[in-house]
Amino acid sequence: MSVVSLVSERCPACGRPHACPIRVHVGEGALLRLPELTADYRHLLLVADENTFEAAGAETALLLGDKLKKSIVFPGDRLLVPDETAAAAVEERLTDVDMIVGVGSGVIQDLCKYVSHRAGIPYLVVATAPSMDGYASDGAAMILGGMKVTVPSGLPYALVADTAVLSAAPAAMIRAGYGDILGKYSALLDWRLSHLVTGEYFCSAVHDETLAIVERTVAAAHAIAARSREAIGLLTEALIDVGFLMSYVGSSRPASGSEHHLSHFFEITGLVTGREYLPHGIDVACSTAVTAALRERLLAATWERRPLPTEEERHAALRRIYGPVAEGCIALQETAGSYRADRVPLYLQREAEIRALLASAPSSERILTLLREAGISMEEFTSLYGEDTLSDAVAYAKDLKDRYSVLWLAYELGIS
Ligand SMILES: [Zn+2]
Ligand SMILES: [Zn+2]
CATH class of the missing domain: 3.40.50.1970 (Rossmann fold)
Known part of the structure; x- marks a missing residue:
């Protein structure tokens, strides 16, 4: 194929x-x-x-x-x-x-x-x-x-x-491209999750081809790091081909999910507050480990209805985090109706299916190994942003976009 x-x-x-x-x-x-x-x-x-x-x-x-x-x-x-x-x-x-x-x-x-x-x-x-x-x-x-x-x-x-x-x-840009490819593990899982939960359009052929591209690229990690022209050609083709796959389905769905929302969070809040942020592909790669760990916390937790922040508390959090951009996020979610949709009964009803899906993606340990092999430092990422910003990101990066992902699932089940 x-x-x-x-x-x-x-x-x-x-x-x-x-x-x-x-x-x-x-x-x-x-x-x-x-x-x-x-x-x-x-x-x-x-x-x-x-x-x-x-x-x-x-x-x-x-x-x-x-x-x-x-x-x-x-x-x-x-x-x-x-x-x-x-x-x-x-x-x-x-x-x-x-x-x-x-x-x-x-x-x-x-x-x-x-x-x-x-x-x-x-x-x-x-x-x-x-x-x-x-x-x-x-x-x-x-x-x-x-x-x-x-x-x-x-x-x-x-x-x-x-x-x-x-x-x-520059080596940093090659690492970023590789990191953007690693992010597809998380994006593809989110696409399947959304298909299951919201009935969003899904194409298994595009999904499978994207996954095959990721695995081919991961297999060439060492040659890419050594910058062999052949391996750089393979990485380049992988990045271009993923673009085609997005065009086929008319959206970035196969290539961009919760890990991209987290990277957008760091970029936007960085621009708003004047704080430093990492190159796109590096943020995406490290965020892929973050979403893998979030899936693991979901799998370890009991699923039940938990009290969530009130609308007032949520808006206050968004204004604290996003400053001038907060109103845009609030309006976006208002239009999308995301907070009006009560999906908890569906989560409980289809819990076994959703859990099986969450468990099917690579573990956070596997992602961390891949990051290390590529020379991408998770330590630099966590120390740059700090624990508070990371937990804000997991809770509120989802508000930047009108797209369902594991971030919504965790938020709605009160698991952070
Ligand atoms: Zn990207
Ligand atoms: Zn198709």
Whole structure:
């Protein structure tokens, strides 16, 4: 089974169409395909930051020649936030442009995806690091009005990932990409859990293929850490393929669950309070150990109805944690009706089934071993955030998104 073989007008597993029209070039020398890929375009805008420009931007500019009319290179010394200001800086330069070429990883690509969709101008991805799985996904992870939102945007026109460039990426970015892949263990479990509890749409073919990608990547952990070009190619393909799988089902569900909500929590509260937070993939990887431990606490506990915080107490907690972003979370959950749904009777009725599902995911011990092998420090994560923030995250990260996960199950059963 491969990702491409799942393309179908009517998936045998879920009955929905799975399509993904995008040109992908992964491999050594992939950058050399740029002239032919942009042959039909005349006025290109290059978007990068100083680091990604150095990694592949200069070579991209050379290959695009005089069709490259404009460039925007963000400063490389501070974290670029994919917000309204950054989007406006790109949008200012779009006059007469017929294609956007994004050179970079996470934030640069999210920005290009978002701006491209709003302006109706195609964009091409030049990947610089195997650090995240958003290259081939159709959602742009943005921070708008202080909220972390995934804006449905189009797919890139083409994606170029040159393994010579990617294997020269900083080790921390390679670890982050590997960490984002490890997170799928938690995301896939949440998807199955939501299917069981809320009846959410589920595709077993997409689920199984995502899991197979995770296991292949985990098996190559040592070669990835040693940065062999072949292994970096495998990690890159894994990250891109996960993007396809998200596109097939029209949401990030196979790739993003409670572990991503926890990572969004650290990012958002970090931005609100000016506190440091870790790169996306590292937060996701460590949060995968957090959700595994939470599942274990659920399995060890007795399930019964316990008193929960009142609405007043909950709103006070959200305002304390999220500051100016709290009202957005409260409104989101109000619309979703999450707190009005009384799911405790369902949990008790289907307890055996839910427990069996929770027990089927890798244990926290297994995740911690995988983190150690990848050089990701759980100690750094726990000491950076501290116990109070971690318990706030487990209780209230779920309020950032309208998506069911093990965080809701634990909260509603009063287990923290
Ligand atoms: Zn399907
Ligand atoms: Zn991610």
